[in-house]
Amino acid sequence: MVLVLTACPPGLRGYITRWLLEASPGVFVGRLSARVRENLWDLVVAERKQGKALLIYSTNDEQGYAVRSAGHKWNPIELEGMTLLQQPERIKSDSSAGDRQRREPGCPQGKTSDIKGYGWSIAARRRKMRKRKF
Secondary structure, rough: EEEEEEEEOOHHHHHHHOOOOEEOOEEEEOOOOOOHHHHHHHHHHHHHHEEEEEEEOOOOOOOEEEEEEOOOOOOEEEEOOEEEEOOOOOOOOOOOOHEEEOOOOOOOOOOEEEEEOOOOOOOHHHHHHHHHHO
């Protein structure tokens, strides 16, 4: 099983290390019985405060695993026997194309990017601009 914690209290992370190996900060891996896994998950959900938790564990179904989440915007749903992650609804705006464009820091004058994040990242633009200067 894999348990991923984001922005959870450090005491919770320390408590979980009693049963699971912390492979990376907030990422726990191990093999537990179903009973211990369920008790641990109940504890994580109760103690996570404002943090996020994601649990992936093996099962005897077609996919071979199941997913549980707490505090995430992406929720696991079952569709025809398959577990999928449902994307949160996006807010659609009726504004004109000019309102959706803005100038990013590090971009030359006149260059814009889409607010929704389509296209290159800000870091990629900055690296590209540094290469042009030299």
